[in-house]
Amino acid sequence: MQGNKIGGEEAIIQEYLAPLAAGYPGALGLTDDCATITPTPGHDLVVKTDPVASGIHFFADDPPEDIGWKALAVNVSDLAAKAAVPVAYLMALSFPEAPSRTWMERFAKGLAEAQLAFGMHLVGGDTDRRPGPVTISITVIGEVPAGTMVRRAAARSGDLVYVSGVLGAAATGLALLKSPELARRLGLDADEIAALVARFRRPQPRLGLRDALRRHASAAMDLSDGLAKDLDRMCRASGCGADVRLAAVPMLPATVKAVADDPSFIRNVVAAGDDYEVLATVPADDAAAFEAAARASAPDIPVSCIGIIVSRPGVALLAADGRPLTLERSGWDHF
Amino acid sequence: MQGNKIGGEEAIIQEYLAPLAAGYPGALGLTDDCATITPTPGHDLVVKTDPVASGIHFFADDPPEDIGWKALAVNVSDLAAKAAVPVAYLMALSFPEAPSRTWMERFAKGLAEAQLAFGMHLVGGDTDRRPGPVTISITVIGEVPAGTMVRRAAARSGDLVYVSGVLGAAATGLALLKSPELARRLGLDADEIAALVARFRRPQPRLGLRDALRRHASAAMDLSDGLAKDLDRMCRASGCGADVRLAAVPMLPATVKAVADDPSFIRNVVAAGDDYEVLATVPADDAAAFEAAARASAPDIPVSCIGIIVSRPGVALLAADGRPLTLERSGWDHF
Numbered sequence: 200m201q202g203n204k205i206g207g208e209e210a211i212i213q214e215y216l217a218p219l220a221a222g223y224p225g226a227l228g229l230t231d232d233c234a235t236i237t238p239t240p241g242h243d244l245v246v247k248t249d250p251v252a253s254g255i256h257f258f259a260d261d262p263p264e265d266i267g268w269k270a271l272a273v274n275v276s277d278l279a280a281k282a283a284v285p286v287a288y289l290m291a292l293s294f295p296e297a298p299s300r301t302w303m304e305r306f307a308k309g310l311a312e313a314q315l316a317f318g319m320h321l322v323g324g325d326t327d328r329r330p331g332p333v334t335i336s337i338t339v340i341g342e343v344p345a346g347t348m349v350r351r352a353a354a355r356s357g358d359l360v361y362v363s364g365v366l367g368a369a370a371t372g373l374a375l376l377k378s379p380e381l382a383r384r385l386g387l388d389a390d391e392i393a394a395l396v397a398r399f400r401r402p403q404p405r406l407g408l409r410d411a412l413r414r415h416a417s418a419a420m421d422l423s424d425g426l427a428k429d430l431d432r433m434c435r436a437s438g439c440g441a442d443v444r445l446a447a448v449p450m451l452p453a454t455v456k457a458v459a460d461d462p463s464f465i466r467n468v469v470a471a472g473d474d475y476e477v478l479a480t481v482p483a484d485d486a487a488a489f490e491a492a493a494r495a496s497a498p499d500i501p502v503s504c505i506g507i508i509v510s511r512p513g514v515a516l517l518a519a520d521g522r523p524l525t526l527e528r529s530g531w532d533h534f
Numbered sequence: 535m536q537g538n539k540i541g542g543e544e545a546i547i548q549e550y551l552a553p554l555a556a557g558y559p560g561a562l563g564l565t566d567d568c569a570t571i572t573p574t575p576g577h578d579l580v581v582k583t584d585p586v587a588s589g590i591h592f593f594a595d596d597p598p599e600d601i602g603w604k605a606l607a608v609n610v611s612d613l614a615a616k617a618a619v620p621v622a623y624l625m626a627l628s629f630p631e632a633p634s635r636t637w638m639e640r641f642a643k644g645l646a647e648a649q650l651a652f653g654m655h656l657v658g659g660d661t662d663r664r665p666g667p668v669t670i671s672i673t674v675i676g677e678v679p680a681g682t683m684v685r686r687a688a689a690r691s692g693d694l695v696y697v698s699g700v701l702g703a704a705a706t707g708l709a710l711l712k713s714p715e716l717a718r719r720l721g722l723d724a725d726e727i728a729a730l731v732a733r734f735r736r737p738q739p740r741l742g743l744r745d746a747l748r749r750h751a752s753a754a755m756d757l758s759d760g761l762a763k764d765l766d767r768m769c770r771a772s773g774c775g776a777d778v779r780l781a782a783v784p785m786l787p788a789t790v791k792a793v794a795d796d797p798s799f800i801r802n803v804v805a806a807g808d809d810y811e812v813l814a815t816v817p818a819d820d821a822a823a824f825e826a827a828a829r830a831s832a833p834d835i836p837v838s839c840i841g842i843i844v845s846r847p848g849v850a851l852l853a854a855d856g857r858p859l860t861l862e863r864s865g866w867d868h869f
Contacts (some may be wrong), residue, residue: 225578230771231686232612232755235678243560243570246657248624248673252664277567289583291671324582329587331666336626338583338673345571351566374546420567436565451594 203299211298214288215307216321221286222496223320235323242342245283249274249423250336252293257400259333263302265400267309270335273423275317275404276475280421282349282413283341285319285406292326293335297350298333309533317404333437334365348412349479354418361489361508364404366426366476367454367468372399374457374467385456395453402475407497412479415489419479425470427526429478431514440513444504445469445524469516470526480508538634543661546633550642551625551656558622558655569657573624577677578620579755584609584758585671592735594668598637600735602644605670608758610652610739611810615756617684617748618676620654620741626671627661633668652739682748684814689753693815695776695841696751696824698740701761701811702789702803707734709792709802720791730788737810742832747814750824754814760805762861764813766849775848778841780804780859804851805861815843 205211212229220226225235238244251270253259271288278285290310298306314320319339372395375382382392404421412419418437422429426443434440450458450468457464479502481489486504493502516524540546547564551865560570573579588594606623613620624647633641654674665756694856704770710717717727739756747754753772755836757764763777769775785793785803786835792799814837816824821839 227685233580233582233616233618233676235580235683235685237578237680238573240575243572244675245568245570246622246624246673246675248570248626248658248671249660250626250628250662250671252628252662255662255664281568283568287581289581289673291583291585293585293587293669295666323583325584327585327587327590329590329667329669331630332664333671334628334664334666334669336583336585336671338581338624340579341568345572348568348570350562352562411737444698 203301205300205303211303211326215303216324219307219310219314219321223322226320226322229323231322236322236340237387239342241345242243243345243348245278245281245341245343245348246338247274247277248336248338249277250334252334253332255332261400263305264309264312267306268313268401270337271310271313271317272402272404273361273475274337274339276402276421276423278341279406279408280349280402280419280477281343282347282409283343284409285317285339285341287320287322287340289322289338290324292324293329293334295330297328317406322483349412349416349419350431351418351420354433354437354439354480354508356508356510357484358417358441358508359486359504360430360443360508361479361481361499361502361504362422362426362449363477363502365449365451365454366422366474367471368395368451369402369473370400370467371451371454371457372473373473381457385453385458387453391453399473402473404475405477405500407500408465408477408493410496411489412477412491414492415485417482417483419477422474422476422478424472426478427470427514427516433478433516434512440509440511441506441515442509443516445516446519447503447505449501449503463522466526469524538636538845540597540632540638542633546638546661550638551659554642554645554649554656556659559654561657564658571657571675572851574677576680577704578680578683580613580616580676581673581677582609582612583671583673584612584624585669587669588667590667596735598640599644599647602641603648603736605672606645606648606652607737607739609674611737611756611758613674613676614739614741614743615684615754615812616668616678617682617744618678619650620674620676622655622657622675624657624673625659627659628669630664630665630668632663633776661690667833680790684747684751684754686753686755686768689772689774689815689843691774691843691845693752693817693843694821694839695778695843696814696816696837696839697757697761697784698743698835700784700786700789700838702806703730703733703786704808705738705802705806706786706789706792707731708808716792719795720788722788726788734808738809739810740835742835743812743828745831746824747812749827750816750820751814753811757809757811757813759807761813762805762849762851768813769847770847775844775846776841777850778842778850779852781854782838782840783855784836784838800859801861804859807852
């Protein structure tokens, strides 16, 4: 397999990563120590870093294209929720042993697809060999007209709570990956399973909601650690609480089936990570305009009102009979 | 030791990291998902990421203050060589197990000292638990007047080659850490040893050379992987070569003694990493002005002319008798 071995750090950079920087002059072809970004006049930069690691955010044997896509997508998802336009990213790669050429080629292909979809370029990075899981540490840079970044801490009592897309789809895909038995029980065919697994492996940052969020949202963030935990974070930061109607939480048919099969699966809808949908609050008077703006600019991304912000602290997840759902563990924490 | 345990990701962020963001409005107290940076009009941003890991860039039992300092300093060193003003940084931390409160407190103290010295703030990050070494992935953001970033690829035949400070000091400190016997042989006392170890643990980005570099350098980069390798990179990028006079390479007295003790120690001067000095090329006509500007703005940072750029490819390291030094291994590569 000599021919499949990679020469060294500079070979990885020049063969696989430099093409991802082509077309962005400030990246200098990744041949300099730093890159330059020339901001659009009158704009703020919006920055975020969220690394992913093998065994935690993806599986070592996931298709390398999907690993590349997801590593960038989970970061861009934050930009999307903030109504920012993606511009550039830096990436530090760490491998316990040199990856094969095939792996790097496929990983870079996934990144290329993602950055094309999101409208951004790689501008710098680092490649290191060290023990532990394969780790991809991406820092994304986006921009917004000065002062218009949508905040997390600005939800107000009476605002309606919205989510984009569906919740629990990635968790359903992950459950299917772990249990072929579940697929049989839910009566899913191979195409349906593949589509659900793709929800886990290829999250879609909701960039199409940008204008609707900027014009109408009082607060927004992306859902990465589960609705219960992330909405709680938003409420704590904003000094308020929320009532969520579980019946209004949008789900794919397969997720609905999984909950029917086992009611405790609802925890995978509200408390599992990896949704990468937008959670937003909108003043009630603005709700119709928000929905119309979302429909106009992103007809393929539904937005659903799932509840209301209240002045009482805490997030209540209310079943159809009005009883609150209690969760032993309200979401994903890294310690 | 219950009292010394850390609660979770949010506790680490709010107790130890949020104070590092205080005073930078766009960091939003690290309570949002993203931060905003408002660029100075007419400026470019200069960005860089260079993670450090335990066992590779520092030792697990190094003082945590020094680990924090070094993690930021190695990144800011790149900004310094590019004549950029540091603005902000993002930091992703990864621990195999939750750090103690004492460790986090001391680590944050080192970062606080470093960011105060460099004039920047923490604006965002992430904290994760995963196997492998403790890893600190920092992305720095600086700025320069539009179009003035000093490049790596712009050295020209006839330019003089300069380095700041001294070379091999960090490598001497590291050698002393590894061999107490060496300290005895060189006749160094405890204070001298501590000062040399500090060169390894607390690199000093040469921010004071900014104006001199911006006005006079044709090309510049920081020395992180050793003069031989980094100068070779600069020459390859610039399509030229260089002749370096080893006798002109600035060294601390202890390093001179180490070379006298064992002539092969010269490899630690030209081919070991961790110098974090600036390597710059200056057109010969500008040399006097460059030296004067450096002296005026940074009297404590000497700059030394060590050679000349030539049109022939390759870097020749010439001993006093004119013979070239050959290195089996010309510097640090990560694969």
